[in-house]
Amino acid sequence: MDPILFAAIGWLLGWWLWGRPVDLADDPALADADPAPAPRTTIVIPARDEAAVLPLLLGDLAADAPDGERRVVVIDDHSTDGTAEVARSFAGVTVLAAPDLPAGWTGKSWACHSAVHALDLGDDDVLVFLDADVRVARGAVDDAVRLVERHGGVVSVQPFHTTERAYEQLSLYPGIIGFLGTGAGHHQQAPTGVYGPLLATTARDYRAVGGHAAVRTAVAEDVALGIAYRDAGLPVAIRLGGDRVRFRMYPAGVRQLAEGWTKNMATGAKAVPLHRSLGAFWWIAGSGSAAISLPFVPGNAGVAATTGIALYLAFVVQLRMMARRTGTFSWPAIALYPVAMVAFVGLFVRSLWRSQVRRSVRWRGRTIPLHEAHHPA
Structure with missing residues (x-):
């Protein structure tokens, strides 16, 4: 495509x-x-x-x-x-x-x-x-x-x-x-x-x-x-x-951020319905595709400058409208959203490692084992 x-x-x-x-x-x-x-x-x-x-x-x-x-x-x-x-x-x-x-x-x-x-x-x-x-x-x-x-x-x-x-x-x-x-x-x-x-x-x-x-x-x-x-x-x-x-x-710092989001992603992602997971994946990948479609990216000489820039700005505006409802995220962070996107991918890979290989996560000084399902009451 x-x-x-x-x-x-x-x-x-x-x-x-x-x-x-x-x-x-x-x-x-x-x-x-x-x-x-x-x-x-x-x-x-x-x-x-x-x-x-x-x-x-x-x-x-x-x-x-x-x-x-x-x-x-x-x-x-x-x-x-x-x-x-x-x-x-x-x-x-x-x-x-x-x-x-x-x-x-x-x-x-x-x-x-x-x-x-x-x-x-x-x-x-x-x-x-x-x-x-x-x-x-x-x-x-x-x-x-x-x-x-x-x-x-x-x-x-x-x-x-x-x-x-x-x-x-x-x-x-x-x-x-x-x-x-x-x-x-x-x-x-x-x-x-x-x-x-x-x-x-x-x-x-x-x-x-x-x-x-x-x-x-x-x-x-x-x-x-x-x-x-x-x-x-x-x-x-x-x-x-x-x-x-x-x-x-x-x-408390980057380590706490990494541990916290790893903990949440390691189990929370499994609960998301398939159609939403696929939609979210496409949205993330689409924002990345917009970034690499910018005309000054090597190999994009054939991409119309206005098309690449317009698409990137469309994601910037979209992220800004979502972010202003959810937190105090700055314009520079949103304008340079590929940085945050790469960080998210790194956190997601880390969560996969912890959940699928280590089978545990760390939070507040405790090692928490991951289970396939919670017990009934």
Whole structure:
């Protein structure tokens, strides 16, 4: 196939995969939400060595004015940096210690399961799981709770990805491709998985799918949990964080970025439906084809300058429109997107090596074995 045509089809597939995602604050269901007090809400924050960032989230929650009864629970996952002490310094925060990690469980799933097991929850109570590095604006948690009341099942939010250092721009492709793979922009069908940094559900529905015990071996527990809800016939919804929910991923450096994305890709990619996987592959390859079709690339003397440049700019504009909804990715990083694309390919190859050869991934000081499937509850 002609490389120009190949790239053009890839560009169109990118728009189809993107769909029409909705920001949390713009969900039309919130305009019609019941003005009655929100149900009792329990926020569970699993934390492992999060002393540096946990105060920011707890400060956000302390400054919030919830519509109904709310409690905040931090479950300390064997931290060594004083995470539990930091959590206890905030009034009204309950701090629990995760028991020793049993065989066959990943750390985050065990921490979440242990916290829920220790709590007295009514079926109509709403559980909100928040990662410790997430930042929430006033009312954002209540918005997620209202959507759970309206839709049932599970509601999750992909936080807006803030970046500060140059290497963090390498998350451009992984973040967008992860979203394309979920199908979250297509509201006629349930997404593939959910986003773990913020997910909300009723205790009844959480128990109905088996909770985190049902996905205890899954490295990408959020993806597996979303699939469990979908397979149980319960609604699954994903919203973008916009200016309401955000986080900074992998602030510790390139190694943390590589380990984090390797962990996510190693298992998350397997859950993506074949047609979406093929579409995403074509989109990636198409953006690469556009780059090598530029007239100044050696061997492209026969390519019309306007055609090659126009196609490349079309991908730049497309990436810019997607990136502005998902994170603070700079114009230079987007204009030079082949750099981020090559980094993504390297991360994907690394994830294949870890998942197919090493059969394990590394994250937060733990080696996590990969299993073919998670155990049923």
